[in-house]
Amino acid sequence: MFATLKNYPRSVNLLLCATLLLTLAKAITFPYLVIYLIDHFGLDITQVGLVIGSSLIVGSLLGVYGGFLVDRIHSYPLLLALSALFVLGFVGTVVAHHLWLFYGCLILINLAYAVIDIAIKAGFASLLPEDARSGVFSIKYTLTNIGYAVGPFLGAMVAKGDISLPFMLSALLGAGFFLLYWRWGDRTLTTADAAQKPVSFLAVGRVLLRDHRLVCFTVGGLLSAVVFGQFTAYLSQYLMTTSTAEYTYSVISAVLTTNAVLVIALQYVIGRRISHRYLSQWLIAGLGMFMLGVIGFALSTSVLWWVLAMAVFTVGEIIVVPAEYMFIDRIAPDPLRGMYYGAQNLTNLGAALGPVLCGLVLASLPAHAMFYMLAAFIVGGGVFYFIGASLKPRPLE
Incomplete structure (x- = not known):
């Protein structure tokens, strides 16, 4: 992976740097949101879940318009403006005395992060040939997981001094990227087409809705994200329902470590082999691993079995996430890449819905019914992926 990074132009490495630094900034802070909201605003657990979950959903929905901006504005000023908003969001969380x-x-942080992510993916498409993109998408996802693996430990270290310090550290990391990109960012990089006539957001939205391949893959991604988007949340819910808090803690710690280690170790090795030519087969393999992993969760009776099931599940994650990126990259026309990636970000809604749906099942049905529901979402996601991959492209109107 490091040898590959050396061969990339500086613009690509700066975009990858944005992924690492800004993901690290989010990961440092977000594990402490629950404590912060309870301590500073006196919210109960239900209210905390509503605040955090809805801010993620609103950020994802607004991110679709952010994709429209990526197609209209040069990347250099856009990335600087978004990273400044990212920093202001974290500064605001420290000084805010009112919940609203x-x-x-929180919405500002999630929105800025989502649109920067879209701009990064669109930037890769502008800077690299098609056959090199699977590798860079895999490196990007590896760096994202490194950020989420390391961030909570850094947050725990600084939170010992004061619970607001993780937010300040996150703001400093965002400011560090702002200065880095301001100094060395590519001022000529753009994913916007100057020759393209101005088109309204709603008109572009109608074009996207007529691309049934995009619609199918977005729905398939949303259904799949219910399963892998926030697996620690629903596994914690299941374990707290069926066992003790001590056993839940030991299992969740073990599966989180397993997931992080395998993703960091294998993501680039496997991801760079995913090609446009065999995307459907890769997706079938990845969804099959998800299914085996979920079956393993349902049958697990010891920490070791949970770890083994998570290892299989993680291989599915390693395959499906970059394969989704590759499919959208393949079907997205150059003038609308930002909007296509913005539409793909709607799959985050599935990640937000996962714990909610699993909580409803656990509250009203036998605990193991949760795994039947997750299996149904895997099958549903696979059906929409298959339909989307089999459809022929339609010309843009």
């Missing part, structure tokens, strides 16, 4: 202001800052 804190909530607005």
Whole structure:
């Protein structure tokens, strides 16, 4: 992976740097949101879940318009503006004394992060040939997971001094990227087409809805994200329902470590082999691993079995995430790449819905019914992926 990074132009490495630094900034802070909201605003657990979950959903929905901006604005000023908003969001969380202001800052952070992510993926498409993109998408996902693996440990270290310090550290990391990109960012990089006539957001949205391949893959991604988007949340819910808090803690710690280690170790090795030519076969393999992993969760009776099931599940994640990127990259026309990636980000809604749906099942049905529901979402996601991959492209109107 490091040898590959050396061969990339500086613009690509700066975009990858954005992925690592900004993901690290989010990961440092977000594990402490629950504690912060309870301590500073006196919310109960239900209210905390509503604040955090809805801010993610609103950020994802607004991110679709952010994709429209990526197609209209040069990347250099856009990335600088978004990273500045990212920093302001974290500064705002520290100084906010009212819940509505804190909530607005969370939406700002999620929105800025989502649109930067879209701009990064669109930038890769502008800077690299098609056959090199699977490798860079895999490196990007590896760096994302490194950020989520390391971030909570850094947050725990600084939170010992004061619970607001993780938010300040996150703001500093965002500011560090802002200065880095301001100094060395590619001022000529753009994913916008100057020759393209101005088109309204709603008109572009109608074009996207007529691309049934995009619609099918977005729905398939949303259904799949219910399964892998926040697996620790629903596994914790299941274990707390069927066992003790001590056993839940030991299992979740083990599966989180397993997931992080395998993703960091294998993501680039496997991901760079995913090609446009065999995307359907890769997706079938990845969804099959998800299914085996979920079956393993349902049958697990010891920490070792949970770890083995998570190892299989993680291989599915390693395959499906870059394969989704590759499919959208393949079907997205150059003038609309930002909007296509923005539509793909709607799959985050599935990740937000996962714990909610699993909680409803656990509250009303036998605990193992949760795994039947997850299996149904895997099959549903696979059906939409298959339909999307089999459809022929339609010309843009």
